[in-house]
Amino acid sequence: MQTQHTGITEAPPEESPSGRDLTPSPVEPGTGVRRPADPTRRTAVLAVAGLTVAVVLLSAISLGVGAGEVGFRGVLDYLLDRGGARGDARLSLVVGDLRMPRTLTGLLVGAALGVAGCLLQAVTRNPLAETGLLGVNAGASLGVVAGIALLGLDSGYAYLVCAFTGAVVASGLVLLIAGRKGGGSPMRLVLAGSALGATFGGLTSVIVVNSAETYDKFRFWVLGSLAGVEGYGELGRLLPVLVVGFVVALLVTRPLSALALGDDLARSLGHRPPVIRTVVAAGVTLLTAAAVALAGPISFLGLLAGFVARALAGTRLAVRVVLAGLIGAGVLVVADIAARVVSRPFEAPVSVIVSLIGAPVLIGIVRSRHLAAMGMTDPATEERPAGRVRRVLPSLPAKLRGGHREQLRRPADTFVLRRGPVSLLVARRATLAALLLAALLLAAVVLSAYAGQSEMGVGRTFRAVFGQGDRFDVLLVQKFRLGRIVAGLTAGAALGLAGCLTQTLARNRLATPELLGVNDGATAAVLLSVTLSASGTFGAWWAGPLGALAAVLIVTAVSGGLGQRGYRVLVVGLAMSALASAVTQVVLSRRSLNSSSSLYVWTSGSLNGRSYEVAVPVLLGLAVLVPAALAVARHLAVLRFDDATAASLGSGPGRTRALCMLLAVALAGLAVGICGPVGFVALASPVIASRLAGPLRVPLVGSMLTGAVLVVAADTVGRIAFDGSELPVGVVTTVLGGPFLLWVLLGRSAATRV
Template sequence: MTLSQVGAAETADAEPSAPAPPTADRSRRTAWTTVGGLLAVLLALTALSLAVGAGEVGPGRVLDYLLDTDGARADSRLALVVGDLRLPRTLTALLVGAALGVAGAQLQAVTRNPLAETGLLGVNAGASLGVVLGIAAFGVQTSYGYLALAFGGAVLASGLVLAIAGSRGGGSPMRLVLGGSAVGATFGGLTGVLIVNSPEAYDRYRVWVLGSLAGVEGWTTLRQLAPVLGVGFVVALLTTRPLSALALGDDLARGLGHRPGATRAAVALAVTLLTASAVALAGPISFLGLLAGFLARAAAGPRVGRLTLLAGLVGAAVLTGADVLARVVARPFEAPVSVIVALIGAPTLIAIVRTRRTAALGLTDTSPGESSARTGHIGRAGRTGRTEEKAPRPDLVVRRGALSLLLPRRSALAALGLAAVLLAAVVVSAHAGQSELDLGSTFRAVFGHGDRLDVLLVQKFRLGRIVAGLAAGAALGLAGCLTQTLARNRLATPELLGVNDGATAAVLISVTASGAFGAWWAGPVGALAAVAVVTAVSGGLGARGYRVLVVGLAMSALASAIIQVAMARRSLSSASSLYVWTSGSLNGRDYEVATPVLIGLAVLVPLALVAARRLAVLRFDDNVASSLGVDPGRVRLVCLLLAVALAGLAVGICGPVGFVALAAPVVAGRLAGPARVPVLGSALVGAVLVVLADTLGRVLISGVEIPVGIVTTVLGGPFLLWVLLGRKGNPA
């Protein structure tokens, strides 16, 4: 909205005879009609929740208890079933659903991202760490202990995010996103460290993490957190007007008398209070905040007040309905409510995104002007916010007779340096744990020289695992480079397309079918199947792939919920070993497993190098790319298939290792400079990161091996903070 448009709007408002625009009246009527319909649905679901459940008490007796007909409340059994079980559980479902819905809508509004989720501030990760720490370190076993620890961990995580995002000039939406991702990753990695070393903690955690309202008995727990929920709702209500102004831009918001930094801090406080209370009461119910905000935006548009109200009603209705289904679909047992939410929400989200209302959801393509403005930041990878670049040094020209080869000087030097670092990492990894060998002997043994026993020890028992790590890391780094360049977003990774969840599900299926741990091919097959389903359901890649992204998030939520249920129902020993793999591990990996990936890299890396020349053009506007003779759709499809194949091969070796696909292209880009897409450098950096992380996991704690994926996740959070705080400009 421009200043001239604002002035015109003010002029129109000053004229009393000017009628309201018909579209505005129609939108207002539609919104209030939707509110009325949601209230009716909510009342029906509330009545159904009170009438359904254990205890064999029908609707008639429930009504007698509510109205105290003929002294029904004096019946101890009726008082137990309705007064102590169903009423508190129903009210908790309504409040928790409303809290997650309002929090999701507020977070999407403040970040200007309709795909933002309530776990963005690290709340879920902080709550999980608090619960696991209480179980593993203090032996906490009570629901009240879980509640206090979950709430404390959630508040601590979101407090850190606010402190990080508010540093160096105040928090922008991107700083909130990066800060939440960083803190959430670090806390999630620490949770993994505790779980890997404590089977008892993992056994309790895998049940709690599914989310459930079955533990709500009586009013004590709800009474303790009701004031916190009330404060959260009030703060969210007070921020609706400032958020509406903030949607016009920070400058206009300041001109209207608002303070953008204070508004974002207030929204973060409201989201923290609401989400932390919800997690403490019902466990980490993921996806509901995203779903409620998305549905509300589809019905009411971007108006913050209506959006917040509708999101609260949608969240309450969805969670109450999911809780009712959780009680009846698997009688006499209860299904995890998070799975029901995912089963309801994923198809709904997919159905909405396949409609033509993507403009109302904020998922339209950026304008050419905006895209061109972004390319200035892309040129410097967003590090300084400046568009000026020093003239690059001349490239190296290698001639041999009539043949010549042009090598970019900086990229070539960076690749040579990374190759030397990789060799050093291999030697250090081969030496780790071998106290009888010095580094010199290890170095010679790597190349087959020295004492025969030393060579056998290093090459037979160490190098197989190292080669597997090299192959997986190179594949992940290259896949991350392709997806980040493809999406023009340094936070884009293949897992957004459901690669990790699809591969994990395929491995679990292969384990169930064969009774043994899945072969290397299970991961790639699952990854390719997941991406094929996502692409088919979304109707193709689209101009910028927004539909693919939304469908990928929905399918990932559904697959994750199913995976968690499968893990929860396996024996503790089987689930523990599978959990190690799902965290990312090189334990037991050797040449046999690494060979298929090495063959794949030998084929895919040259293809990626060829595609990189055309992919570099896509960092600019699509019109510019087309004018240069590049077909944007074809290049995106080829690069997407390359990235998925590479990521699937890596997951098949060592499981879903996090942050390597994110970090490797960023590091390689800084080393190689902005002139080229750092394809080869990303592969080398990825290999270095995985080998070093695996080495650190083997030697950090004596007698205990920390999976490589947990190490990369713990270290990935500080890396994101480095990316965030290392910028001199505003990271928009």
């Protein structure tokens, strides 16, 4: 854990050998006590002043730029009422009813998201925390979709009410679940928000994929925009909510600063950590819910504002909150201005512009030399001599080094298969787990071949598998169902193996290929291949691995190598995901409704239309990648220890890490090329396989079998859940994956598993 520098304790002054103080320091008035000079105070003051001036200038530009012909002179005439300009109906409409409310809304929404992101990063002690962690965005999206599809709402005010209601309900559930045990700790808060947010996102997809009209309205709202702001009606209704959120943010900075010192010290100072976290979460909910209701779910802005504010102000939380609000307001106004001018006479989505602006800024900060001042560099590793581990065996008692040498070589839960000079060490529990998973996979395949919208019996299904019986039955089973099953098997196995590799490398059960932007890069590449093709609903399967490889190469090059770079790789991966996701949203919004609807289904993860043509290339890829992964399994197990131990045991940590990461990227890219970004399979498969095989094993084979079972079973559920319609496999895994994440990671021993 990194040490939190709060600025509360005073550093001892530098002394000469004679004991005199050589460091000039200001004197505390009335006490005669010297206090250390704070070089960051002047930087913070200059940053606040500079950003304030920048926000004012940007607001003036926002008032003078638009699709109409009213320029800065006309705006100035209206503001000063020169020559009775306010009586001009055209000026009054453009400036008074459109640009001024839009600019003010952009400032308040940006400030709200920036402050919320800063508070969330402080309370979770995670500089990568984002407002979406509390499930606010997902809850708001579900509220809007439910209002459109179930209540038939189509007005801006109705969207506002539904979005705010959904956001508040989602955050309330997160606080309730996270506070049941552990007092709402940062880890529980993040896990509960991520799990419920994923479940709400899956429920949103369930409604959207079954209603083209709902999707047509939702796909533009979800991009985030200020184009619909007219007058002060909606802003006036939510202004009290924003004011309460800002007041809570200012009042909570002092106790939150004490909380950064640790719960025990905070209690000794008179604070109550659970109450502080609850109040902060409530303030974040109010700010984010109001912002989402006014402008849609604009992601990435809270992360960017809090990150930059920390870079400028260090550990001064009050200053960071002010800076984050100014940065959020400035960035959103800049994005709104750019949205009006980049594609005239149309407007670009604001969230896409925010991603294009924020991603390079985040990458620039994380690459700077001042990153160490933020407490976000890797902790110093203890240098140990390479021969330390080798000296362990000679120091063992002679009894163990002698007669019990065979027990040192072979663990108790294993047995040896010998045939002549060839022998194989087999783990009993892992073997039984693999056999159990293989049996479950066979049952899932049989059920998937039998289940469907037709009324075929089991006997007819088996005869059709072997080409016997009715011609229609043979066509349905062999051409459609078996091809789809094979595609699901290969995609699930690839996702399970990729998740096992990344989790073992990161030593974190939450690590998945999404952290490196792999899934988003592969998805964007496949959608771009759709736009470049003359016709067709789906893109080329080979675009997935190419996009995944391009994403990881960019992340690796920008972050300076995969290695042990701590937050650097994660930040660059988040930036890459934001950029790729922006490309995906633009592609979907530019296509016709029919094409966009089918592509949206695929981006949710779908096996519809998938057959042998895409499954065979992935099977060939697995035939090459799986043996390579099994070959490095021994070195992968050693990487669970630190690099010094791994090197002393004859394993090259850097080489093994790079090889395993490339294998994981290739596997995830192949899976996305088949069925799109299916969620939670790469996360859940290694967790389930490890529970079955035991914690001391790297369950490569078990993860593959588990992933295949999950995808085939989820696809079967999606085909039979609703009569006359089909749910994408990714929607099923996402809806079921959220509760699974809560069950696995919020249990009694969650701390030992994450």
